[in-house]
Amino acid sequence: MASAVAMGWTPFYPQFERNSLDVADEARAAGKEIPAYVAEQLASGDLPLSVTDPDNPKNWPRVLSVWRSNLLGSSSKGNEYFLQHLLGTDSNLQGEQTTDGLRPSEVTWPDTVPEGKLDMLMSIDFRMTSTTLFSDVVLPAATWYEKGDLSSTDMHPYIHAFSPAIDPPWETRSDYDAFGAIAKAFSAQARTHLGTRTDVVMGTLQHDTQGAMAFPSGIENDWRKTGEVPVPGKTMGPLVVVERDYAAIADKWSTLGPLVDNLGLTTKGVTTHPTEEVAELAAKFGVMNTGAGAGRPAVTTAERMADVILSLSGTSNGRLAVEGFRELERRTGRRLVHLAEGSEERRITYADTQARPVPVITSPEWSGSETGGRRYAPFTVNIEELKPFHTLTGRMHFYLDHDWIEEVGEQLPTYRPPLDMSRLFGESALGTTDGVGLTVRYLTPHSKWSIHSEYQDNLFMLSLSRGGPTMWMSPADAAKIAVRDNDWVEAVNRNGVVVCRAVVSHRMPEGVVYVYHAQERTIDVPLTETTGKRGGIHNSITRILIKPTHMAGGYAQTSYAFNYLGPTGNQRDEVTVVRRRSQEVTY
8 A cells, every 4th residue: 555655546644744734834945846845855755655654643543524424333344443443442353463474564563553543533414323422523414304405326317306394403404504614613713723824735646637647557666666756647646736725614615616617627537617607606696795705606505505516517417418528529539419419408406306306417427328218327328329438448348457456366357265364364263162153254235224225223124124233144054053043143253243133044145144234333232242342233343455456556447536446345255253142132
């Protein structure tokens, strides 16, 4: 990871061992251009990258804000590690630290791994989740029926509105109002404590940019090893200088900024210019008279923000969809504008979505086509209209010739079994000291009835799903450890412990168990026999194992793209021991 960050293949925050605001000030005091100064400091070692010493208190993440997410209850692969090392709370970790001979040589490894790096965890949520239970500050959020908002994904052909049936009760607020209030309070404090500062941001060599070809064939050229001074945007990530007026954050929050019409909107390498739309929004909402947002469209409510989003997207603005396809035609030589032609005058507004679900417009922002009433399917435009894929050759790729991928022998799709950590790294062999244990592959698949359509901790779902966490296993595996349907079982490995009830089903293959994603740690979780502490959550016996292939970048389609190219869910295939435990549980 340290090499990938240094070469700009993957992001990592915090960036430097010193505050990036101070680094910019140092550069100016030295009379040098900020990017050149930073590159020199990195090369000399006077400005270490945070990734090379993540356990140094200078490099700890200090404040974590969790918005519309249940980090500790669903997304924290390796939940017990999060609890111990990020929050400093009690945990069920069973493993010990990696021995000296197996530790990475390019990253500083302390004698004692720190616990409790965070100073503050803040959540905004309308549920008491596993995350909000551990949060220092919880901002009460309005639900779907108490705020104005939008709902849509690439797989849904309609845009849906959230419309408030009632005002947010008690102290709850919409997401827009909550963050607006934070912005106002922060801006007031910033006038005294921060003011306007110059910042330097180390970016990544991103997909659909020139940086995607900075490392031809993905050949590693780590400036830290060659002794060269890194070149921003070429042998390292780009360095961007930003003027931050911290006292103006609240003003900027409630306006549409000038870069939208100055630089345009770029998605997947296609840029559109919403000059007309910005003027329309200014006429519709009016403009701010004073402050940093003076003269810009006033976005002062959640409903207005919804209209801004709809106005600036080709999926809800036919003019921008057509403009985007014309730009794509110019670049590819393929006729594509017919996919959106006839929609030039279409504008989907928030009021439209409140009246009924509104079908989206086919746009170059996505690879599917809804033209003629079709339903979305990915890569439709690539296959039927021969629009090149965003790859080195413009075709689908099964073979990847990046150096790091070749080194691990995964140039082509290949099967990889779960790692035997005992044989590879000398970790303690899996087994139990009490009762008969069954070694299985432990998977945590998504559950449509836990997070995507219905939360499992409401009375109806609890009545249908046995009232708490469950583990699905085959009849053959259940018989091996004398488990019957609905018995309590305990699963243990070096990462933690899970206590749950068994669901014995002929649909499960032998040797594999399922504990579905996002079963909260808040309901029917007894004490474990292994540690005497509260049993874990579905991610308590998983952990993140980052492969080099996850961070390979700087070359064509392997280049980083926010929310698109990143580590896969390899933690979903763990090895654990399951046994039947005492059926007399305590809490």
